[in-house]
Amino acid sequence: MIPGMHVEFPNAAARLPAPTANVLLAGFAREGVIVVIGNALIAVALTAAGVHERFIDNLVFSQAIGLSIMLLLDVARFFLQRHNALTGPRLALAMVLAIVLGASLGRGIASVVLGIGLHNAFATKDLALTGWIALTATLLVTWYGWSRTRIAELSEQVARTAWQKEAAERTALSARLQALQAQIEPHFLFNTLATLDSLIASDPPRARELLASLNRFLRATLEASRAQSETLAVQFKVLDSMLAVHAMRIGPRLAYALDLPHDCADLPVPPMLLQPLVENALKHGIQGALEGGRIDVAARRDGDHVELSVTDTGPGFGATPGTQGAGVGLVNVRERLAALYGEQAALTLIENVPHGLVARVRLPLPLRDTVGASVQESRS
Incomplete structure (x- = not known):
């Protein structure tokens, strides 16, 4: 009962x-x-x-x-x-x-x-x-x-x-990602404007060329800061304009090349993923060396992954052995990869023979659904 x-x-x-x-x-x-x-x-x-x-x-x-x-x-x-x-x-x-x-x-x-x-x-x-x-x-x-x-x-x-x-x-993660995406190195802007000011009087054609490159870079950076994802073609275009500005400011001390295969151009990736790595290569690998150096940015497919690399010919690990790999830009990239992909993505730093550093990012494929869903979840 x-x-x-x-x-x-x-x-x-x-x-x-x-x-x-x-x-x-x-x-x-x-x-x-x-x-x-x-x-x-x-x-x-x-x-x-x-x-x-x-x-x-x-x-x-x-x-x-x-x-x-x-x-x-x-x-x-x-x-x-x-x-x-x-x-x-x-x-x-x-x-x-x-x-x-x-x-x-x-x-x-x-x-x-x-x-x-x-x-x-x-x-x-x-x-x-x-x-x-x-x-x-x-x-x-x-x-x-x-x-x-x-x-x-x-x-x-x-x-x-x-x-x-x-x-x-x-x-908090969404705010941190947006802040990272919208981040522009203040010293880069100040130095570029100072270079532009000097070129206006001494070399107006180069000043106009520098201003056009800076305008393209700022416009692309602003668009990237508002996007959930962007293709590698767009990201390489942003890097090209950024490196063009640096090359005009630094002069012949900087050489660079970008290698984006056709089968990687349309792959979507998190916005401004490679920019901190390129800025790190400029700051620690090129600007500190009297003879300058070279930066190569490349992408390639590797099975069900895509590998992105930023290679410089700077002093490498020997320059700052106690802090190598612990900079703010590198830490931010690792945090973004962990937040968006977990253990499926990684950032590794290896020595570039005979000297320099290679920052390599490995991302899973397909990327379109992974990036869109992960970023949308972080913003929901």
């Missing part, structure tokens, strides 16, 4: 999403199985205690009464939920009514099934025993239902806290 087990309390239910029909049916079926098993155990206990002589009689009475109470309690609870009126006192009243009416209805049904007269089914002694058993079972099930609801409530709070933490981390 176990009453309804699908007990929900208003505080927890108000915060949980409305269950679908399949969820309700599954919960009702699970509840019915548990009630049937519990009723069978009660029938075994009653038979062992000498209540009725036959086990089948106790089983029929137990199942009829328990299922009747469960059905009435579920109907009452569903009605209260539909009218948004499920409160603690109303739920307690529904339980009392379900026990009284369910016990009476169940005893009547069992009497009809077993062919026992109804006057015998409602004897005072039998009603009292049924009431005590139903009350005890109801209290046990109510405690069980409250425990389940409390556990669900605590689990929901933990899940909500974890979701809020994850959302905050995604927001």
Whole structure:
């Protein structure tokens, strides 16, 4: 005679999403199985205690009464939920009514099934025993239902806290990515403007050429800072304009070349991914050397990956052995790769023989869905 087990309390239910029909049916079926098993155990206990002589009689009475109470309690609870009126006192009243009416209805049904007269089914002694058993079972099930609801409530709070933490981390990551994408080296701008100022008086044609290259670079950088992804062709075009500006400012001390195969041109990559690597090569590999040097930027397919490399002919690891690979630009690139690709992407630094450094980025293919989904998730 176990009453309804699908007990929900208003505080927890108000915060949980409305269950679908399949969820309700599954919960009702699970509840019915548990009630049937519990009723069978009660029938075994009653038979062992000498209540009725036959086990089948106790089983029929137990199942009829328990299922009747469960059905009435579920109907009452569903009605209260539909009218948004499920409160603690109303739920307690529904339980009392379900026990009284369910016990009476169940005893009547069992009497009809077993062919026992109804006057015998409602004897005072039998009603009292049924009431005590139903009350005890109801209290046990109510405690069980409250425990389940409390556990669900605590689990929901933990899940909500974890979701809020994850959302905050995604927001911070999105802001960090946007800041990285929009970052322009201030010294680069100041030095370029100073060079432009000197060229206006000494070499106006070169000044106009430098201004045109700077304009292309700033325009492309601004567009890239607003994009979720860009093709390698666009990114190499930005790098070409940036290196052209540096070449005019530094002069013959800087030589550079870009190698973008046709089969890599349309591959989408995170915006401004290679720019920090090129700036690092300029700062540590070229500008610090009196004789200057060369920078090569290349892309190539390698199976289900694409490899991007920035090679310089500077002093390499020997220049700053304690800080090599720990610069802000390199750290930012590693953070972006980890955020967008996890362990599927990597940035490695190797020695360039006979001198210099190679910064190599390895990205998974296909990239279009990976980059778009990952960046969109970081901004959602």
